[in-house]
Amino acid sequence: MNREEIERLYKELIIPESKAPYRFEKKDGTSVLAYNPVCGDKFKIFTDGEVHFHGHGCALSKASGSLLMKQLEQRHEGEAKEIIHQFVTAVKSGTAESLNSDSLSTLVALKNYDGREDCILLTWNAMLNYLETK
Amino acid sequence: MGMNKIWRSRFPIFQHHPELVYLDNAATTQRVDSVIDAMQEFSISENASIHRGIYNLSNAATNRFEDTRHKIAKFLNAKSGENIGFTKGSTESINVVAKGYLESRLSKDDNVVVSILEHHANFLPWQDVCKKKGAELRILRLDGDGKLSPESLAELVDKRTRLVAVNHISNALGRINPVTSLIAKCKKRNVPVLIDAAQSAALHSIDVEKMGCDFLVFSGHKMFGPMGTGVLYVGDNYREEVEPLVVGGGMIESVSESVSTYRPFPFNLDAGTPNVQGVLGLGAAVDFLTQLDKDAARLHVARLTSKFTQGVKSIAEIKLVPLFDEESGIVSFNVNGIHAHDVAGFLNRDNIAIRAGMHCTQPLLDELNLDATARVSFSIYNEEEEVDRLISSLQKLVDFWK
Incomplete structure (x- = not known):
């Protein structure tokens, strides 16, 4: 993927998604911290009722958090765990075949070009860890 | 040849990376040939x-x-x-x-x-x-x-x-x-x-x-x-x-x-x-x-800093953290609506190396109510043309992100 391609993906998905992230709102109750001490990106995921998130980070981590919120909508915990696990595996292996979402496939493509797995998986890993240890 | 060119010629990294604009000198400087x-x-x-x-x-x-x-x-x-x-x-x-x-x-x-x-x-x-x-x-x-x-x-x-x-x-x-x-x-x-x-x-x-x-x-x-x-x-x-x-x-x-x-x-x-x-x-x-003529070196670095801070005044989205002294060669800034990591990532695609984040100063950023900043830091081998490239890349970023 060349520079033009990555800029196209930013223009089409990452920038708009990060400018208007889904369910980006502080809530009361239980929260899960998604924090990368290396770069300082920090989000809280609020898990009571419909999942929300809030915080600060680069466009990629914020857009990815927004897509996580969309994926978790109306899902029970078992489904949520499975969806997140599938996406984390796809990003780590760099293969998007198992994913049925164009947006999520775009994140895998961006990882293959730019690295930045930590940005993409920040909120996803935090949520998975929460679901697996609660 | 000006002093700046003579200084630059002593740093082999720039022969290996002629396109590199290296502006992360506060993190580490390049190594001189001797x-x-x-x-x-x-x-x-x-x-x-x-x-x-x-x-x-x-x-x-x-x-x-x-x-x-x-x-x-x-x-x-x-x-x-x-x-x-x-x-x-x-x-x-x-x-x-x-x-x-x-x-x-x-x-x-x-x-x-x-x-x-x-x-x-x-x-x-x-x-x-x-x-x-x-x-x-x-x-x-x-x-x-x-x-x-x-x-x-x-x-x-x-x-x-x-x-x-x-x-x-x-x-x-x-x-x-x-x-x-x-x-x-x-x-x-x-x-x-x-x-x-x-x-x-x-x-x-x-x-x-x-x-x-x-x-x-x-x-x-x-x-x-x-x-x-x-x-x-x-x-x-x-x-x-x-x-x-x-x-x-x-x-x-x-x-x-x-x-x-x-x-x-x-x-x-x-x-x-x-x-x-x-x-x-x-x-x-x-x-x-x-x-090294340190007075000349600091003057050079101050000139580059000043050229940068004056130059970005034309980009309304750029907000300098106005707590710098030019002779340090270090300036932190943010671009409205664009996270510092995205600024650094975008500049990297133009071969411009800057730092973004908290710079190992979390209490300071908390005090200033900042999540992160982008930071440029100049040294003796940097050139005026590199400041021009930096400013034009920042303008391009702002246009792109709209």
Whole structure:
């Protein structure tokens, strides 16, 4: 993927998604911290009722958090765990075949070009860890 | 050829990366050719362990290693090489003072003063020892005009203050601090002062006698030298009070089954086989800086800084953190609506290397209510055309992100 391609993906998905992230709102109750001490990106995921998130980070981590919120909508915990696990595996292996979402496939493509797995998986890993240890 | 071109020609990295615009000099500077040569020469024809060899190669290495202490003493206008300890960097140097000097002298209800501008390297060691000993860590904050004021420091320092630690230049913001006046306030109360000179050792002349500090630290890799090398200067009043963090071969006076004694500072920092190659590289960096016209170098860096800060005025989205001094060559900024990491990532695609994040200064960013900043830092090999490229890349980013 060349520079033009990555800029196209930013223009089409990452920038708009990060400018208007889904369910980006502080809530009361239980929260899960998604924090990368290396770069300082920090989000809280609020898990009571419909999942929300809030915080600060680069466009990629914020857009990815927004897509996580969309994926978790109306899902029970078992489904949520499975969806997140599938996406984390796809990003780590760099293969998007198992994913049925164009947006999520775009994140895998961006990882293959730019690295930045930590940005993409920040909120996803935090949520998975929460679901697996609660 | 202008001085800037001559300076630039001494840094081989730019022959290997002709397109690179390297503006992350506050994190690490590039390595000058004479440093590379000195280190390679040691590997090729001078390698031997120092201090204990009864043969020519070891004696020669020992002499060159010890001569470097004296060279650095001269560089800092310290009294003697015996005031100069070798470490692996500023971080270790500060830890030696915090744990090898201060900790055993610190009691409950004593206090240590640091400024809000400190890098974590000059914050965490003090926070750590204060916590262990029940002492108070006091923070010197910026005054209304965004500066550290000697008068405010004088108000914080009292008879229970055991040490004051402050940087010469803030790595995150590029503020040059009035260290001589700050130190003078502490001297009135006989409080020892540590100066973190990591950002100033390269281009700002340092005279420890004139400055009056008791401890001063810097790193080789921020002054065109190698990573893994650093200096701890200790003034005569405290030289015998600095104990090592690491013990072992090479730093002992005598060892028996029940009791051992160690050599005094600075030799007590050299347990094990020291980084001789690195120290010789550091010595070569000091030689380069001794010959460098530092006034011209600082003027050059200030011009680049000014060109950048003036140039970005035309981009409304760019907000400088206005707490810099041009001669530091360091400026932090943000671009409205675009996270600092995205700014750095976008510039990287134009081969422009800048830093983004918290710059190891989380308390400072909290104080300024900033999540992160983008930071450019100029050095002697940077050129005016590179500032033009930087500004045009930032304009492109702002247009792209709309």
